[in-house]
Amino acid sequence: MKNTDVLERLAVLMKERKASAPENSYVASLYRKGRNKIAQKVGEEAVETAIAAVDGSHDEVIAESADLIFHLMVLWADMDIRPEEVYAELARREGISGIEEKNSRG
Ligand SMILES: N=c1c2ncn([C@@H]3O[C@H](COP(=O)(O)OP(=O)(O)OP(=O)(O)O)[C@@H](O)[C@H]3O)c2ncn1[C@@H]1O[C@H](COP(=O)(O)O)[C@@H](O)[C@H]1O
Numbered sequence: 001m002k003n004t005d006v007l008e009r010l011a012v013l014m015k016e017r018k019a020s021a022p023e024n025s026y027v028a029s030l031y032r033k034g035r036n037k038i039a040q041k042v043g044e045e046a047v048e049t050a051i052a053a054v055d056g057s058h059d060e061v062i063a064e065s066a067d068l069i070f071h072l073m074v075l076w077a078d079m080d081i082r083p084e085e086v087y088a089e090l091a092r093r094e095g096i097s098g099i100e101e102k103n104s105r106g
Contacts, residue, residue: 007083010070014077030074038078041071 014027021028030038045068052060076083 007069007073010073011077011083014073018077027074030071031078035075035078038071038075042068042075045071 017025017027018031021031030041045064049061049064049068052064056064073083075081076086
């Protein structure tokens with residue numbers, strides 16, 4: 001099993017947490033608090049990742065990055081955005097990357 005499969009498993013779990021909201025679930029508690037709270041957590045974790053990159057260690061950046069990706073995935077699920085939609089946008093950009101740079105060179 002690849003470690004990246006964890007993203008697929010998390011996406012499935014986040015949908016399940018929307019369908020049934022167990023009292024002791026952190027993900028369900030975020031849905032209950034609402035979109036603004038989830039967005040706030042994404043912002044906080046992004047800032048913590050940036051701070052770790054400047055002041056922290058390799059391991060701290062890894063830990064903060066995991067928090068950031070996790071909370072971003074909660075936000076996607078809350079907005080009914082499928083991870084595949086984000087991956088498709090990244091794939092689309094593979095075809096256009098470098099265009100601006102080439103244009104600026106004339
Ligand atoms: N990957 C994670 C994960 N990463 C971080 N966290 C939680 O994110 C929270 C972030 O902590 P903070 O200190 O930033 O926030 P806080 O103090 O809890 O609350 P705030 O007041 O800041 O909102 C912690 O409670 C962590 O436990 C996670 N909680 C769950 N998961 C995954 O989600 C799955 C489902 O979790 P439940 O929904 O809880 O069953 C788990 O099995 C894990 O795989």
